[in-house]
Amino acid sequence: MTALLSVAALTAGYRPDLPIINGISLTISAGELVTIIGPNGAGKSTLIKAIAGLLPITDGTVTLGHQSLVGLSPHLMSGFGMAYVPQSDNIFATLTVDENLRLGALPLPRSQARAQISAAYDRFPDLVRFRKAKAGNLSGGQRQMLAVARALLTGPQLIMLDEPSAGLAPKMVEEVFGHLVTLVRGGVAVLMVEQNAKAAMRISDRTYVLAEGRNRLDGPSDRLLEDPEVARIYLGQAGGKH
Amino acid sequence: MLQALADGLLTGAIYALGAIGLTLTMGILRFANFAHAEMMTWGAYMALGVLTVFGLPTAPLGPLTFGWPLLLATVVACALTVALALLIDWLVFRRMRDRVGHLTLVFASFGIALLIRNVVHLIFGGRATYYTTELQIAVRVLPDLRIMPDQVFTLSLAVVLVIAVHQFLQRTPLGLSMRAVSENPSLAVINGVSLARVVRWTWIVGGALAAVAGVLYGVTVQLRPELGFHLLLPLFAAVILGGVGNVVGAVVGGVLIGLIESFSVLVIPPGYKLAIPFLVLLVVLYLKPTGLFGGTSGGR
Numbered sequence: 001m002t003a004l005l006s007v008a009a010l011t012a013g014y015r016p017d018l019p020i021i022n023g024i025s026l027t028i029s030a031g032e033l034v035t036i037i038g039p040n041g042a043g044k045s046t047l048i049k050a051i052a053g054l055l056p057i058t059d060g061t062v063t064l065g066h067q068s069l070v071g072l073s074p075h076l077m078s079g080f081g082m083a084y085v086p087q088s089d090n091i092f093a094t095l096t097v098d099e100n101l102r103l104g105a106l107p108l109p110r111s112q113a114r115a116q117i118s119a120a121y122d123r124f125p126d127l128v129r130f131r132k133a134k135a136g137n138l139s140g141g142q143r144q145m146l147a148v149a150r151a152l153l154t155g156p157q158l159i160m161l162d163e164p165s166a167g168l169a170p171k172m173v174e175e176v177f178g179h180l181v182t183l184v185r186g187g188v189a190v191l192m193v194e195q196n197a198k199a200a201m202r203i204s205d206r207t208y209v210l211a212e213g214r215n216r217l218d219g220p221s222d223r224l225l226e227d228p229e230v231a232r233i234y235l236g237q238a239g240g241k242h
Numbered sequence: 243m244l245q246a247l248a249d250g251l252l253t254g255a256i257y258a259l260g261a262i263g264l265t266l267t268m269g270i271l272r273f274a275n276f277a278h279a280e281m282m283t284w285g286a287y288m289a290l291g292v293l294t295v296f297g298l299p300t301a302p303l304g305p306l307t308f309g310w311p312l313l314l315a316t317v318v319a320c321a322l323t324v325a326l327a328l329l330i331d332w333l334v335f336r337r338m339r340d341r342v343g344h345l346t347l348v349f350a351s352f353g354i355a356l357l358i359r360n361v362v363h364l365i366f367g368g369r370a371t372y373y374t375t376e377l378q379i380a381v382r383v384l385p386d387l388r389i390m391p392d393q394v395f396t397l398s399l400a401v402v403l404v405i406a407v408h409q410f411l412q413r414t415p416l417g418l419s420m421r422a423v424s425e426n427p428s429l430a431v432i433n434g435v436s437l438a439r440v441v442r443w444t445w446i447v448g449g450a451l452a453a454v455a456g457v458l459y460g461v462t463v464q465l466r467p468e469l470g471f472h473l474l475l476p477l478f479a480a481v482i483l484g485g486v487g488n489v490v491g492a493v494v495g496g497v498l499i500g501l502i503e504s505f506s507v508l509v510i511p512p513g514y515k516l517a518i519p520f521l522v523l524l525v526v527l528y529l530k531p532t533g534l535f536g537g538t539s540g541g542r
Binding site for chain 1: 415418419421422425426428429430431432433434435436437
């Protein structure tokens with residue numbers, strides 16, 4: 001399968017002289033769900049922030065389709081078919097749910113924006129009754145739904161999520177993961193960073209294990225779930241958060 | 243009492259116009275721009291400059307002391323103030339953004355404020371001046387209330403502009419982007435909002451409003467190079483009282499500061515009136531640092 005996103009030998013960090021990730025490579029294809037796991041400080045969030053253009057890249061390549069993303073302003077990423085949902089502060093709390101969605105649809109022509117917002121409410125019907133409410137009043141799960149709904153408005157080929165299950169009740173985690181699986185079935189590539197490793201690996205096709213800013217292991221999730229090396233690198237150190 | 247209320251509303255309306263621009267800059271650009279009040283001075287004097295250079299007739303419009311020429315000059319002054327704001331951003335703030343700390347930007351804005359004030363002083367001189375020499379008699383509206391037509395015009399224009407800015411921020415895509423950047427710039431950017439465009443429009447809206455506020459102050463009080471310097475404290479008090487980044491807060495804050503100043507002279511000597519915004523500022527920072535309406539950015 002041809003890779004949709006190819007990351008090769010990526011080195012990046014908050015400061016160019018202090019890289020947090022060193023030479024990381026990964027690929028993801030259309031309709032694939034890939035999880036990145038690793039102990040705290042492994043550079044998981046740094047990796048997807050760098051791919052999203054939010055952190056300076058000092059070395060390596062990031063290619064989406066045939067488009068190199070290195071050096072592109074992050075506000076242009078949605079135009080190239082990429083969406084990113086940060087872990088925290090991923091909604092505009094002072095804007096209404098409707099305004100959050102309108103903002104996500106700003107890059108689209110007006111009629112298409114209206115259709116996409118209506119489709120977002122169809123996909124996440126729980127949000128409909130809150131459309132005029134300030135997003136800051138939503139529950140954790142509803143916020144995550146809104147963040148995902150907004151990221152999907154521009155019809156991305158790839159959606160990257162940083163710990164979508166963080167702070168959610170188990171039932172809500174199941175619901176959020178269910179939505180991600182549905183997206184993947186629709187042909188969208190989903191790349192997520194997760195601390196909730198086992199739950200994420202169970203729904204994903206492949207998993208990358210990072211440690212200390214480098215690739216350590218990767219392969220089909222069902223195989224890595226049984227691999228004692230993963231437990232040694234990550235699960236053992238995660239203090240039972242699996 | 244009624245007279246104090248009317249005077250307070252008028253001063254407050256001018257404060258509100260200045261405070262909107264200041265709160266937008268503080269909320270979106272995330273630093274306290276001490277040069278904002280000087281943009282009011284610049285705008286006020288640019289209008290005077292246009293009237294003088296083009297020798298426009300000063301025939302008054304109805305009961306007002308000024309006519310169409312001043313209104314046209316105000317439009318030009320808005321453009322020149324926006325140009326100044328964009329030039330300063332290009333020369334100074336843009337190069338410093340994301341590279342230096344918040345305080346460095348604040349000190350840079352102090353320097354720019356001094357520069358603008360002294361350039362105005364150099365060009366126009368230090369003496370107080372007026373747009374027109376027409377005299378205006380206050381009209382007795384009620385037994386205890388006298389109002390000048392210029393004041394009615396000022397108040398009406400301020401109300402129209404406040405409503406227009408509010409509608410712009412609430413109803414237009416650009417306004418939505420500005421509110422989003424004010425709350426969370428990096429989230430706005432990953433949603434496709436161009437930060438450079440929002441910053442540009444913040445200066446355009448803030449600069450134009452500062453120019454109008456400066457002209458209205460010049461119409462109802464007088465023109466002095468220290469105009470902005472004297473308005474600095476009330477503007478910051480209005481912004482902090484309303485909540486940094488909150489436009490409705492800035493308007494309410496501006497009007498409240500105007501009213502408090504105006505009513506204060508009923509109990510304290512007028513000479514101490516200028517200290518009132520400072521007291522309000524201290525009380526707000528002590529009791530409710532996020533302001534009456536809560537901030538949308540750094541103040542959160």
